[in-house]
Amino acid sequence: MANRFYFGARALVRPLVKLFWNPRFTGLENIPREGGFIIASNHLANIDSFILPVALPRQIRFVAKDTLWMQKGLRGHILRWFFDAVGSVPVDRDALSSGKGALQAGLEILRQGSGFAIYPEGTRSKDGLLHPGKQGAAWLAVESGCPVIPVGLKGTQHLLTRRGLRERGIVTVRVGAPIHLEGIDPSLSKGVRRRMLNAQIMDEIQKLSGQRRAGAKTTAS
Secondary structure: OHHHHHHHHHHHHHHHHHHHHOOEEEOHHHOOOOOOEEEEEOOOOOOHHHHHHHHOOOOEEOEEEHHHHOOOHHHHHHHHHHHHHOOOEEEOHHHHHHOHHHHHHHHHHHHOOOEEEEOOOOOOOOOOOEOOOOOHHHHHHHHHOOOEEEEEEEOHHHOEEOOEEOOOOOOEEEEOOOEOHHHOOOOOOHHHHHHHHHHHHHHHHHHHHOOOEOOOOOOOO
16 A cells, blocks of 8 residues: 555656756666665755655655654544555654664665665754764664665755745756675674765765765865
8 A cells, every 4th residue: 555655646746846846856777676775865954855755766765753643633544544655654752863763663674675765964954064974874784784875965945935936947866876885894893884884975975965064174265
């Protein structure tokens, strides 16, 4: 049911997204045709979690607060049905804030051969800069053996304003080449491998997004 709903909704929504915003998608051929994979993307706006499923050819799953499944009445019934249908994974607030619950849920999704999306920065960038990445994506790659697919988003923070929709053609979703753990010396400890992989992931996201790094020094012209 989840796949039918997911791709059915995507088939309906994608033409509307193209009509309103005309986003540019590149590198979609880098998404594996089968098996688990990790999407590691920069995060500029809440709408990123809507744009990514629209852009990518395979289903990706996110985690969400379990309280979204606990609403009462008709609204609660609709919310539970929707989140179950699109394959969202409920995680309690404490586990989600610590990151451990989200990673464990993501690992299970990857072991099922599905795609899991994560924002290494941990939260959206409010200043437009690329902030240091946490090691969640790297941890998932080390534990699952799945490739990491870096993604660079541009312009999503400008899509919605208080005055309504923004102009078309300002959004770009660039998908990079898969990053495989095999490229890092397996004799190194897991901690070292995670740090090296995380650095590589953030470097690729920066290249794809074109963002300036938070804390980077600027030189006078």
